[in-house]
Amino acid sequence: MHLAQVRLASDLNKQLHHLCTAVSLLQDGPLKTQAMAQVRPTLDGPQAALWRKKQIGWERYASMIKGSSQVSRTVMVKAPAANGERGVLITYFEYNFQRLLAGIIPFQEFTDRYSVIYSTSWSPTNYHLLASLVAETSGPVWMQACNYNEVPALEALHPRVRCLPTLPCDWLGPDYYPVKPAAERDIDLLVVSNWAPFKRHWALFNALRDLPPEWKVVCVGQPENGHTLAEIQGLQHRLGAPQKIEYHERLTIDQVTALQVRSKVGAVFSRHEGCCVAAAETLMAGAALALIAGARVGPLAYINESTGVALRESHLAEDLRRAVTEAQRMQPRAFAERSLSCHESARRLNDLLKREALAEGRPWTQGIETPVWRPYPRLLHEASQLKLEAVAAELSGRYPHVFAPDFLQTSYR
DSSP states (O other), X not given: OHHHHHHXXXXXXXXXXXXXXXXXXXXXXXXXXXXXXXXXXXXXXGGGHHHHHTTTTGGGGHHHHHHOOSOOSEEEEEOOOTTSOOEEEEEESHHHHHHHHHHXXXXXXXXXXXXXXXXXXXXXXXXXXXXXXXXXXXXXXXXXXXXXXXXXXXXXXXXXXXXXXXXXXXXXXXXXXXXXXXXXXXXXXEEEOOSSGGGOHHHHHHXXXXXXXXXXXXXXXXXXXXXXXXXXXXXXXXXXXXXXXEEEESOOHHHHHHHHTTEXXXXXXXXXXXXXXXXXXXXXXXXXXXXXXXXXXXXXXXXXXXXXXXXOXXXXXXXXXXXXXXXXXXXXXXXXXXXXXXXXXXXXXXXXXXXXXXXXXXXXXXXXXXXXXXXXXXXXXXXXXXXXXXXXXXHHHHSTTTSOTTHHHHTTO
């Protein structure tokens, strides 16, 4: 429909809106390639100004920006230097991309001083905002995709789009997850999610009908778009899952972690979402991970014979039983420490940005500070925060409508 409306649109900005919408909906293939090819020429040269002037696609997050123009979920990990060395910011979620674009003019001046890592919240991401970022800059646009499978499409939009070799969930602090032996893991199955329908609790309850009623099952969540715990409990009753499920709502991150390190298996039943941080946390907590086979969920890429089970829709109960039975022999924590720790992710990002800077003839005399996801981005060490506070305050003074005076602290509250 959107591709058809491109032909009917009366002006270029409407055509671009429909093209970007189509790109996000299309599977990889000739039509998607053709749609991107029509967008690409407008991202450089005189037509690039159209993206800001017409704010193409910006209406999606307009209400959030109107509520607050200041970024959240954003952390500075390196200060710029007088020698022209760029600072580094990591910002999470597309509505914050728009806050940066809307509040900083000229945007090129900002990106000349800071390299920004844009971490997406969903797959596919918002291609309107990605196009706007490319159009407003002359250097690399660093993306951290929610799903490795989307990386080729993101980078195909424009040669300056570069994707990190990590997911947004790959910034966990191992020290927050004390290792517990199998004997102390008394929770057979833990589900951490919100109560929205896309989390598909009905799939869990259907499977539980064919699993031992004595299993200890724990569900942790929070309301989402009007969907409540009462709905979920009613759904369990209607579907006849016999286990005495232990429900928790609005727990702190420390309380969630305390349950994760006691669990044998952590499961997620959604078929389509973003990177699902709870899935990565499951592995760092030393529990086996169970995700739906073929789901568009980033950490599905992390499931192998030593970390968890890809659940077959037609054999959910059988595969969950196997996950719980075999969890003790798996080594998810070892994988997580190698691949998902904030230390490893920071090292990879630092090396990537350093290589890029040196290749372009720009200085790189100091590395980045280590951020951690807990439960949102923050600096791992208090000393790092103290080191960057003055520069963060300077950034806030320059762009007060975008950066709160204490944005380093409020980012993770």
